[in-house]
Amino acid sequence: MIIEIITSEIDFGVMEKIRNARIKAGIDQVELAQRVGVSEGYIGNLENPKIDAKVNIRMLGRIAIALEQNSYNDLxxxxxxxxxLVIKRxxxxxxxxxxxxxxxxxxxxKRLDVLETTPxxxxxxxxxKDNKDYKYCRIIEE
Known part of the structure; x- marks a missing residue:
């Protein structure tokens, strides 16, 4: 499947770093959610490129502690x-x-290939901003 998303480059990078750190720690999304104190779906939504979920600085700190990171820079x-903001295919x-x-x-x-990034x-x-029908994610090819 090929999708296009409109995202912040930083948010996209953080999403990938959190997923990689979680997998390297050998834990699933449910366990990370429990360690952080959020709903089980929150981490799944955060790691899913098709969903426009973001992590704030406070939550990034809680995730870093839960994943036993040495530095926030690891995430x-x-x-x-x-x-x-960019469009990522x-x-x-x-x-x-x-x-x-x-x-x-x-x-x-590996779970995705970034084919194109357009500012x-x-x-x-x-x-x-003016378009009421704006969609964060568009399916380009099934």
Missing amino acids: LPDEVKSHD IRLIETNSRKHVLNDDGEVP ITEDELKQM
Whole structure:
């Protein structure tokens, strides 16, 4: 499946870092939710690129503690992003593996490929805000 999402580059990077840290810690979304003190669906929504869920700084701190991270930087993108909002075209990779287990190489299983990242222009941002039918996620190809 290929989707397009409109997201903050930072939010997208944080989402991926949280998922990777959780899997490397060997815990599932339910256990992380329990450690953090949030609903079981919150972590799933946060890690799902099709859902427009975000983590605030306070929650990032709680997640870092729950995942026993040494630094908040472990859950932040490696570099400063050049754009705020972008359209990301993503191919979702189907997997049969359990969602909290490393693959045979000891790596976090890949779940998506970013095919394209396009910055949103000021005109596009205005159109989005004016459009009542705006959708965060569009399915491009089933």
